[in-house]
Amino acid sequence: xxxxxxxxxxxxxxxxxxxxxxxxxxxxxxxxxxxxxxxxxxxxxxxxxxxxxxxxxxxxxxxxxxxxxxxxxxxxxxxxxxxxxxxxxxxxxxxxxxxxxxxxxxxxxxxxxxxxxxxxxxxxxxxxxxxxxxxxxxxxxxxxxxxxxxxxxxxxxxxxxxxxxxxxxxxxxxxxxxxxxxxxxxxxxxxxxxxxxxxxxxxxxxxxxxxxxxxxxxxxxxxxxxxxxxxxxxxxxxxxxxxxxxxxxxxxxxxxxxxxxxxxxxxxxxxxxxxxxxxxxxxxxxxxxxxxxxxxxxxxxxxxxxxxxxxxxxxxxxxxxxxxxxxxxxxxxxxxxxxxxxxxxxxxxxxxxxxxxxxxxxxxxxxxxxxxxxxxxxxxxxxxxxxxxxxxxxxxxxxxxxxxxxxxxxxxxxxxxxxxxxxxxxxxxxxxx
Amino acid sequence: xxxxxxxxxxxxxxxxxxxxxxxxxxxxxxxxxxxxxxxxxxxxxxxxxxxxxxxxxxxxxxxxxxxxxxxxxxxxxxxxxxxxxxxxxxxxxxxxxxxxxxxxxxxxxxxxxxxxxxxxxxxxxxxxxxxxxxxxxxxxxxxxxxxxxxxxxxxxxxxxxxxxxxxxxxxxxxxxxxxxxxxxxxxxxxxxxxxxxxxxxxxxxxxxxxxxxxxxxxxxxxxxxxxxxxxxxxxxxxxxxxxxxxxxxxxxxxxxxxxxxxxxxxxxxxxxxxxxxxxxxxxxxxxxxxxxxxxxxxxxxxx
Numbered sequence: 001x002x003x004x005x006x007x008x009x010x011x012x013x014x015x016x017x018x019x020x021x022x023x024x025x026x027x028x029x030x031x032x033x034x035x036x037x038x039x040x041x042x043x044x045x046x047x048x049x050x051x052x053x054x055x056x057x058x059x060x061x062x063x064x065x066x067x068x069x070x071x072x073x074x075x076x077x078x079x080x081x082x083x084x085x086x087x088x089x090x091x092x093x094x095x096x097x098x099x100x101x102x103x104x105x106x107x108x109x110x111x112x113x114x115x116x117x118x119x120x121x122x123x124x125x126x127x128x129x130x131x132x133x134x135x136x137x138x139x140x141x142x143x144x145x146x147x148x149x150x151x152x153x154x155x156x157x158x159x160x161x162x163x164x165x166x167x168x169x170x171x172x173x174x175x176x177x178x179x180x181x182x183x184x185x186x187x188x189x190x191x192x193x194x195x196x197x198x199x200x201x202x203x204x205x206x207x208x209x210x211x212x213x214x215x216x217x218x219x220x221x222x223x224x225x226x227x228x229x230x231x232x233x234x235x236x237x238x239x240x241x242x243x244x245x246x247x248x249x250x251x252x253x254x255x256x257x258x259x260x261x262x263x264x265x266x267x268x269x270x271x272x273x274x275x276x277x278x279x280x281x282x283x284x285x286x287x288x289x290x291x292x293x294x295x296x297x298x299x300x301x302x303x304x305x306x307x308x309x310x311x312x313x314x315x316x317x318x319x320x321x322x323x324x325x326x327x328x329x330x331x332x333x334x335x336x337x338x339x340x341x342x343x344x345x346x347x348x349x350x351x352x353x354x355x356x357x358x359x360x361x362x363x364x365x366x367x368x369x370x371x372x373x374x375x376x377x378x379x380x381x382x383x384x385x386x387x388x389x390x391x392x393x394x395x396x397x398x399x400x401x402x403x404x405x406x407x408x409x410x411x412x413x414x415x416x417x418x419x420x421x422x423x424x425x426x427x428x429x430x431x432x433x
Numbered sequence: 434x435x436x437x438x439x440x441x442x443x444x445x446x447x448x449x450x451x452x453x454x455x456x457x458x459x460x461x462x463x464x465x466x467x468x469x470x471x472x473x474x475x476x477x478x479x480x481x482x483x484x485x486x487x488x489x490x491x492x493x494x495x496x497x498x499x500x501x502x503x504x505x506x507x508x509x510x511x512x513x514x515x516x517x518x519x520x521x522x523x524x525x526x527x528x529x530x531x532x533x534x535x536x537x538x539x540x541x542x543x544x545x546x547x548x549x550x551x552x553x554x555x556x557x558x559x560x561x562x563x564x565x566x567x568x569x570x571x572x573x574x575x576x577x578x579x580x581x582x583x584x585x586x587x588x589x590x591x592x593x594x595x596x597x598x599x600x601x602x603x604x605x606x607x608x609x610x611x612x613x614x615x616x617x618x619x620x621x622x623x624x625x626x627x628x629x630x631x632x633x634x635x636x637x638x639x640x641x642x643x644x645x646x647x648x649x650x651x652x653x654x655x656x657x658x659x660x661x662x663x664x665x666x667x668x669x670x671x672x673x674x675x676x677x678x679x680x681x682x683x684x685x686x687x688x689x690x691x692x693x694x695x696x697x698x699x700x701x702x703x704x705x706x707x708x709x710x711x712x713x714x715x716x717x718x719x720x721x722x723x724x725x726x727x728x729x730x731x732x733x734x735x736x
Contacts, residue, residue, distance in 0.1 A: 047579060051543035054565065152533055158524060181529035185502055237502055237527060245495040278495040283483070286494060320486040321684055361658045361686075394657055396557055428561075431517045433493045 057108065111151030111159070112427035116206045118144040119423075124416035126406070141167055143420075144205055148429065156181040162204065173204070173228065187235050195227040195257075196235075196249040196274035197292045198310040198333050207432040209329070209356045209390070211402045211418040215370035215382050216350030220337045221308065222258025227272060227294060229253035229261075245278040253296075260306055260375070261296030270296030288314040300341050306375075307338040327358040337375045348373035356388075364390040370406075380409035397423040455592055458504040458531075460515050461488050462709040463571045464541055464580070466717040468508055470606045471585040475595050481522075484709025487684040489561070489656070493518045498526055506591055507531035508584065511542035514568035536591060542568065544583035545576040548637040560654025569706060572724075573638035574614045577717055581606050613718055617725050618643070624732045628676040630667065630699075632685045635706050639724075648674050651681070651690055659689040671697045677735035678728075680704045683711075702731045 120143045145165040152158045158180060162173040176191030194202050200217050205224070213224055221227060231253035240246035251272040255263030261270045276290045292310035311334045318327040332353040339346045350372025358364050370384040384406035391399045400420040407413050457478040459465040465480040472478060479500055482491045488510070501507065501522055509515055523532060530537035542565075549567035551559075570576050585603035589596035625644035629636075632651040640647045649670050653663035670676075677699045679690045683706075690701045704724045708714055714723050 044579060047546045048544065050547070051545065054547070055540070055543045155532065155534060156529075178524060180524055180527075180532050181535075182527070183529075185527035187525060187527045235525075235527075237498060243496070245499055247495070247498075276495070280494065280496045286496070288495070316492075318492060320483050322686075323492075324487055324490050324684065325686060394557075395561055428513065428516045430493065430521045431490070433518075433521075 111149040111161075114148040114150075114424065114426035114429055116144075116146045116148070116204075116425070117142070117421075117423045118146070118205055119421040120211060121419040122416060123418075124414070126414040126416055127412060138167075143167070146173065146204065146206065148427070150427070153177065171225075173225075176233075185236055189233040190231075192228065192230045193233060195229065195251055195253065195272040195294070196233070197221065197227050197272050197294050197308065198274075198290065198335065199312045199314065199331065200333060201226040203432070206422045206424070209354065209364070209366050210368060210386060210388055211400060211420045212404075214333075214352035214354075214368060214372075215384055215406070216333065216335050216352050216372040219372040219374050219382065220260075220335050220348060220350050222260040225258055227253070227257040227260065227270075229255070229257050229270065231269075240277075243279060245276075247276045247278075249274040249276075255296050257296065259299065260308070261294075262299040263297060264302045268297040268302050270294065284319045285315070285317045288312075288316070298339060298341070304340040306340065309336040309338075310334065325358070325361050328356070330355045335372075337373075339375050341376065346376060346378045348375050348378040362392045364388075364392075366390070374409065382409055383407045396425075397421070455505045455588065456503050457506045457508065457588075458500050459508040460510050460519060461571075462707050463717065463720070464508045464510060464584075466708040466720075467541075467571075467577060467581045468584050468588075470717060471581050471599050471602045472588055473598065473602050475592065475598060476588065480709075481519075482707075484705065484707040484714065485683045485711075487682070488514055488707070489517060491515070491518045493521050497522050501526040501531060502528045504528060504531050504537065506537045506539060506587065508539045508541055508587075510568050510571070511540035512547065512565040512568035512570075513563050539584070539587050541580045541583060542566075542570065544579045545570045546573065546579070546638070548641065549634065558654075560652070561656030563655075567634065567637050569635035570638050572636060572706065573642040574610055574617065574721065575642065576638060578607055578610055581610075609718070613721065617721050620725050620729055624729065627678070627732055628674050629678040629680055630671060630676055630693075631680045632682055632690060635682060636680065643725075648676055651679065651685075651693065664689060664693060668693055668696045671699060678702060678731050682706050700731055700735060702727055704728070 119141070121140050122138065126137075143166065147163045147165070149161040149163075150159070156179060157177050159177050161175045163175075164171050164173040172192055174191070174193050176189045176193045179186075179188040182188055194204075196202060198221070200208070200213060201221055217223060217226065231251060233249060233251040235247060235249040238246040238248055249272075251274075253261075253270045253272065255261050255268045255270040257270065263269070272292070272294045274290060274292045276288070278286065278288045280286045290310075290312045292308070292312070294308040294310075296306055298304050298306040312332065314329065314331045316327070316329050330353075332351060334351040335349070337346070337348045337350075339348070350370075352368055352370050352372075354366060354368035356364055356366035366388040368386045368388070370382070370386075372382055374380040374382070384404060386402055386404045388400060388402045390401075393399070398421075400418075400422070402418045402420070404416045404418065405413070406416075454474070455472065455476040457465075457468050457472060457476045459468060459478060459480045461482045462480040462484040465478045468476065468478045481497050481500070482488050504526075507523070509519060529535060532538060547566035547570055549563075551562060551564060551566075555562055555564045571580065582603055585599040588599045592599075621643040626646060628646045628648045629640070630649045630651065631647055634647075634650055634652075634655055636645075636647060639645070649667050651659050651664075651667065653660050671693070677697070679694055679699050679701045681687060681690050681701055681703050683703055687701060687703070693699065694701050704727055705711060705714055705720060708716060708720050710720075711723065714720050
């Protein structure tokens with residue numbers, strides 16, 4: 001790898017005099033203009049070297065670019081390498097091993113590490129939280145501390161781990177390898193991951209626009225963890241009329257997901273399929289539609305299946321010139337659950353509809369309406385609504401207040417107020433979309 | 434052996450579609466403009482971000498994946514400018530050619546002179562700081578030349594038969610840029626040493642090239658919106674230093690800069706950090722023409 005880099009650097013340095021010679025000499029005074037030209041060349045060479053050093057430092061933990069040997073060798077044959085740049089490179093490479101900088105060279109191989117804290121305070125009564133597993137419950141809780149490790153593994157794959165430390169212990173929320181260099185545009189994942197069933201199911205807690213998840217997630221799609229299981233995933237962008245993004249995802253899991261799926265034997269696998277269509281209506285507005293299907297065995301045994309059908313729609317607006325100040329997202333998901341159990345199969349339905357408006361650079365106001373049957377008894381229907389106000393001191397922390405009203409199936413009401421603080425340490429993660 | 438086979442496979446698609454134009458996607462319009470200069474009619478280039486958009490906060494829209502999946506080359510600004518949106522797009526593109534470290538991934542920052550590289554401990558108490566240096570480096574024409582040279586080299590690497598074409602285009606660009614630079618330098622010469630305030634720290638390379646002094650920022654820290662206490666401090670500083678120009682990027686709110694301007698007698702100049710920020714700014718040359726015209730007028734007005 002070092003040789004390749006030397007070659008690349010040599011090529012880089014060698015090409016500059018060649019280019020400079022090709023440029024016409026201009027100016028009336030040949031002496032001063034020649035010196036000026038020479039100075040410019042030298043400056044360019046220094047900047048190129050600085051760039052190479054930065055690239056070397058950054059690349060130490062990453063695979064070398066594949067074409068480098070081919071082009072590097074080809075040019076090196078035509079022009080023998082002068083000793084000086086090599087020496088400079090050697091010095092540059094020795095650089096990190098000197099003094100305190102040695103540690104940073106070793107760290108170059110480490111994955112990007114981030115920690116996201118999710119602290120929740122709750123006020124108000126809810127006598128039903130034992131019946132319907134509604135998070136969050138206590139007055140104060142360090143609800144989740146999510147540690148992320150993310151890195152490129154090799155030229156063909158990257159790895160992502162999210163370990164969440166909750167109130168009850170440690171859980172591998174996600175841990176998977178993504179194969180990014182497959183032929184024919186396929187992207188494959190293997191490991192434990194949040195399944196592609198709908199929208200909310202794919203989201204980590206800290207990117208939700210609410211403190212908790214909608215009733216329909218709790219009642220029909222295994223609550224906070226959702227369908228989060230070990231298995232394979234395969235996705236591909238499908239051909240579609242111009243301007244439409246169409247993507248299909250197929251997933252095969254072990255078959256364990258909270259109270260929704262339970263695997264009693266190895267063949268009790270579950271499957272998830274998702275089809276997503278997206279279109280930019282204008283530069284600032286876009287529409288995102290999806291349909292999902294999940295099938296797995298439930299806790300009644302191997303002979304009892306649960307089918308889930310989902311449809312989701314998201315409308316986003318964000319004017320590009322004022323993108324950091326104003327935006328609007330409206331989202332809704334509809335989920336049908338078809339659960340085989342004794343004495344009779346339960347067909348339940350639930351949905352939520354939400355909207356979030358960004359008032360200013362730091363303020364977001366949102367609301368959500370919830371309606372969902374319970375999966376084990378479709379005659380029991382819970383309803384509710386929330387108002388949410390979020391404040392962003394910076395990109396790396398947010399403070400959120402949420403008032404939630406819930407009317408449970410047995411006509412018991414709950415009024416609750418939540419306060420949430422999310423704070424993020426370490427590597428800068430991607431913004432959710 | 435496996436690596437050899439895979440790398441052979443990686444090179445197959447471009448040679449099969451040799452007659453076609455190279456498909457180049459860039460993170461920002463400035464990289465697209467420079468790529469177009471050296472790529473000429475051998476490439477088709479498209480930028481993800483628009484010129485009037487804050488390049489830190491681009492949304493990772495799936496429609497961008499449609500561009501990326503067919504790209505032969507992806508040119509990024511680097512230095513973590515695109516960290517909030519580009520990595521997921523690259524991962525999901527299903528395009529092995531443009532993955533980080535692959536042949537079709539080019540980080541243009543390696544060619545440019547980079548300023549504001551933090552020394553010592555970097556913490557987010559400094560705001561959304563870029564640990565690798567200031568990513569707004571393209572606003573120095575000398576860096577433009579270096580980036581163009583780097584892109585020309587990369588295009589030749591991906592498309593060897595046209596190497597001479599790209600080099601010739603670069604020579605031509607270089608000459609035109611040198612001529613334009615003389616014009617720009619001459620226009621800005623009377624104002625060397627003048628003091629300005631910018632909203633975000635996005636002008637260090639421009640200021641260095643044209644000899645301007647950036648004495649402060651409307652943002653208290655990079656990426657942190659203006660605060661009353663910082664604004665008062667800045668007004669004091671501008672009065673003491675007799676600074677009369679506030680430069681604001683097109684994607685920031687003008688309210689605070691305008692109130693500072695009222696208190697200090699300064700004028701607010703909405704300059705363009707990127708190609709395409711206004712309709713008539715269609716290329717790298719037009720970008721400097723536009724900004725230098727704005728600035729010289731502003732300097733004259735505040736003589």
